[in-house]
Amino acid sequence: MSISYDKEDLKDLYAGRLPWDKIKEIMSSPKDDDRFDKYIEILQERVSWPERILMPLGMHLYIVQKDGERIVKCDCGHEFGDWRRNWKLGAVIFVRDDAEKLEEVYPGLRCPDPQLSEIREYYCPGCAALLKVESLPKGCPVVFDALPDLDTFYRDWLGRPLPQEKDFKDMTYEVTRKWGLDSK
Ligand SMILES: [Zn+2]
Numbered sequence: 001m002s003i004s005y006d007k008e009d010l011k012d013l014y015a016g017r018l019p020w021d022k023i024k025e026i027m028s029s030p031k032d033d034d035r036f037d038k039y040i041e042i043l044q045e046r047v048s049w050p051e052r053i054l055m056p057l058g059m060h061l062y063i064v065q066k067d068g069e070r071i072v073k074c075d076c077g078h079e080f081g082d083w084r085r086n087w088k089l090g091a092v093i094f095v096r097d098d099a100e101k102l103e104e105v106y107p108g109l110r111c112p113d114p115q116l117s118e119i120r121e122y123y124c125p126g127c128a129a130l131l132k133v134e135s136l137p138k139g140c141p142v143v144f145d146a147l148p149d150l151d152t153f154y155r156d157w158l159g160r161p162l163p164q165e166k167d168f169k170d171m172t173y174e175v176t177r178k179w180g181l182d183s184k
Contacts, residue, residue, distance in 0.1 A: 005032065011042050036158070047075050054162070055148055060129050061087065063150065068164050070150060078126025084171040086144040091122040091131060097138070144172060 012018045044053050051064035063083045064073045072080040072087040080087035096102045097118040102111050122132040149168050155161040
């Protein structure tokens with residue numbers, strides 16, 4: 001049997017305002033069937049734009065339905081385009097790849113070796129929010145954190161297929177291909 005939590009409790013949970021014993025209770029109990037819908041409802045109330053949120057992608061980003069497309073959108077309203085293309089390629093990227101830049105965040109002995117690794121910070125071009133930080137070996141391609149299979153999730157898990165089913169594939173190469181063609 002699952003317990004149903006009311007929206008106010010869940011709101012406090014996501015905002016980090018609940019005491020630990022309450023969080024533990026919610027975490028340990030079976031999830032109520034409409035938890036995802038309540039979560040989306042709460043997120044939808046927080047944003048100022050009208051597009052329907054299909055899935056959150058982190059602190060500021062959402063996949064939303066817009067004019068038959070599914071795009072990644074920041075809470076500030078900036079749009080990154082089709083969710084099958086890694087949004088990071090449309091972000092403002094700051095790379096910490098030398099000792100001085102790395103020391104700013106890892107002072108002293110904890111500083112990674114700039115010969116081996118770098119830290120990349122991805123910022124929203126619309127609101128300058130820091131969206132993601134990744135620490136990787138030098139030369140490593142940009143990581144595509146999440147490419148959710150929205151059609152399968154909505155069709156098979158929620159039982160509510162989304163309109164206009166899309167091919168489920170990583171289309172990031174289209175962006176880099178265009179860069180290659182443009183630079184010729
Ligand atoms: Zn933004």
